Structures are given as C-alpha cells and as structure tokens.
Amino acid sequence: MNNRKENLLKVKDQIADAAVRAGRNPDDITLLAVSKVFGIEDIREVYNLGQRDFGESRAQELRDKAPQMPDDVIWHFIGPLQTNKIKYVIPNANLIHAVDSVKLARAIAEFGSSKEISPSILVEINTSQEEQKHGFSPDETIDKVLEIMEISGITVKGLMTMAPFTDHVFEIRESFSTLKKLHDRILQQKHNSNFNILSMGMSGDFEIAIEEGSTLVRIGTAIFGKRKRPA
Numbered sequence: 660m661n662n663r664k665e666n667l668l669k670v671k672d673q674i675a676d677a678a679v680r681a682g683r684n685p686d687d688i689t690l691l692a693v694s695k696v697f698g699i700e701d702i703r704e705v706y707n708l709g710q711r712d713f714g715e716s717r718a719q720e721l722r723d724k725a726p727q728m729p730d731d732v733i734w735h736f737i738g739p740l741q742t743n744k745i746k747y748v749i750p751n752a753n754l755i756h757a758v759d760s761v762k763l764a765r766a767i768a769e770f771g772s773s774k775e776i777s778p779s780i781l782v783e784i785n786t787s788q789e790e791q792k793h794g795f796s797p798d799e800t801i802d803k804v805l806e807i808m809e810i811s812g813i814t815v816k817g818l819m820t821m822a823p824f825t826d827h828v829f830e831i832r833e834s835f836s837t838l839k840k841l842h843d844r845i846l847q848q849k850h851n852s853n854f855n856i857l858s859m860g861m862s863g864d865f866e867i868a869i870e871e872g873s874t875l876v877r878i879g880t881a882i883f884g885k886r887k888r889p890a
C-alpha cells in the first residue's frame with residue numbers, strides 16, 4: 660500500500676533540501692502533483708493532505724475529473740495538446756504546460772477569446788533534442804517564444820521541459836541548465852514580469868531540476884505510487 664501522507668511529506672522535504680543546497684528559497688518552488696491515471700478518490704486523498712496543484716496529461720481525463728474536485732484546485736494540463744481538444748482543456752486548466760508550436764498557441768488564444776478566457780501557457784522546449792520528444796529546439800526557442808509572446812489573448816508564463824530518459828546525471832542536469840539559460844536570455848531580450856515559471860523536474864530528477872533553477876516540479880509516482888497503465 661501507498662502511504663500518500665508519507666510520500667507527500669518526503670517529497671516536500673526533498674524539495675526544501677534541494678532548494679537550500681542551491682541557496683534558494685523552498686517557497687519559490689511549486690509542487691505539482693501529477694494525478695494522471697489515478698481516480699478521484701486518490702486525488703481527494705492528496706487534496707485532503709493540503710495539496711492544491713494537480714496535473715493531468717490527457718484532455719478528456721482533465722475534463723472528466725476537474726468538475727468532481729473542489730473549486731480551489733489549481734489544474735495544470737501537462738500533456739501534448741491537439742487543437743481539436745483545446746475545448747476540453749481551456750475551461751478547466753489554470754496553466755497549459757506543453758505548447759510546442761506557434762499554431763497551437765494561436766489556436767489556444769482564439770478559443771480562449773471565444774470564451775472570454777485568457778489562458779496562461781508555458782512553451783515546451785526539447786532541451787535534450789531527442790527525436791521522440793515534443794517542443795522547440797534550443798536554437799529556435801528565443802525567436803519562437805518572442806513570436807508567441809506577441810499573440811494577444813494568452814499569457815506566456817514561462818518554459819517547460821522534460822529531461823532525457825537516461826541514468827546519466829550529467830545529461831539530465833545539462834537539459835535543465837539549458838532551459839534556465841534560455842529563460843534568462845529571453846528575459847534579457849524582452850522584459851516580461853509574467854515570464855517567471857520554469858516547469859522542470861519529475862519524480863526521478865526533481866532535485867537536480869531544483870538545483871538548476873526549476874520553479875515548478877511535476878511529480879506523479881513519488882506521491883501517488885506507480886501508475887497501473889501508461890498515461
């Protein structure tokens with residue numbers, strides 16, 4: 660059996676320790692509990708422990724779960740998003756993490772304005788340049804993010820990445836530090852006080868991510884336990 664209370668406390672301790680190691684304030688790091696695949700009872704259990712930020716990676720799953728939870732849950736959509744599913748996500752998600760094309764950003768802005776909602780988004784960067792991963796390459800990131808920032812009707816709150824699937828800590832760290840550097844360079848080019856989120860770090864690598872500047876870690880397994888099916 661999973662002890663979610665213990666899991667959550669342990670993750671919070673690890674976040675705080677990693678922050679202190681990096682000379683950072685633990686309060687500057689948001690813990691996002693990734694609840695994909697888990698049911699409402701599981702989510703409610705973690706909610707009752709005080710957790711408020713939850714993340715889903717499938718549009719219909721978010722649409723189905725969000726109305727079943729209290730209004731003060733902050734929902735994040737962290738999966739790849741197809742334009743035809745924007746309608747399921749926008750009314751429910753406070754933040755859309757994985758915007759990987761200008762076209763998708765425009766479609767989100769357009770749908771949002773039709774509902775009088777101004778969605779907040781992150782731009783996904785393929786920092787490890789693995790072919791199977793989504794997101795802009797580091798080389799095109801600055802131009803594309805500046806272009807997306809010009810779209811009215813959305814707020815670009817920062818960047819998101821996934822580290823490579825590897826045991827090589829060096830490569831994982833490199834991927835996170837690449838995201839941090841890109842974020843800094845964009846801010847040098849265009850001052851933007853909304854642009855302050857770095858969504859990086861999962862159960863296996865969040866401490867490294869925090870050491871490299873993450874402001875939001877997306878953690879599923881270390882809180883909920885192993886998922887019974889792939890997300």
Ligand SMILES: *Cc1c(COP(=O)(O)O)cnc(C)c1O
Binds near residue numbers: 716738881
């Ligand atoms: C599933 C998922 C996570 C959480 O992964 P864990 O390894 O279970 O912590 C984080 N980010 C994204 C984008 C995911 O799809």
